[in-house]
Amino acid sequence: MNYYFISDNSWFLQGLRKSEADFIQLPLMRDAQFLYIHTDSFFREFNPSPGDVIVLNITNANVFSHIMSHFALVYCRLIIMLPPQLTEKSGGKCLFPVFITDSINIHGLISYMxxxxxxxxxxxxxxxxxxxxxKYVGHGYSVAELSCLMNIHEKSVYQIRRERLMKYGFRTQHPLAFLMSRDILNVSRVST
Structure with a gap:
């Protein structure tokens, strides 16, 4: 099993590397890979195996969407780090993806891993x-348009959105939460 730390924030990765002493204690973490997303070559180099643990700390929604389209993620254990204002709780049941706050300390992160x-x-x-x-929310459809298109009541649209966001542990109905949910649902669609 491999461990990946993937981020578009070089400071986050440098902080993890500085904490490498904490990782060395764990035999499983000695070969952890720290991947900074800054070029398209990243996607040619990134080849996770089934069962790998992947920690994503991505702030750019387009980059997150691109990563979530990687077919191999269906078979990996995803830990997604989000700003505290988006996440309601850290972790929860170990169904993937697991959301944790990006303000977690290194020992808490290791514990989740x-x-x-x-x-x-x-x-x-x-x-x-x-x-x-x-998918339609991500394309900019309004609640009224969704109601007509999917042949359901407008209140049902609100309920489905709210319940899915709550299942993932999102605190608010922030646009980023909708986009991330869309991308994660695309991965879960492949897994079913």
């Missing part, structure tokens, strides 16, 4: 209706 390494790779299930709804 150890937990993830022993958990089975299982994505949160989603219905076709949820997947389609978030």
């Amino acid at each position: 150890i937990k993830a390494a022993s958990a089975p790779v299982a994505f949160k299930k989603a219905s076709v209706k949820e997947i389609n709804l978030f």
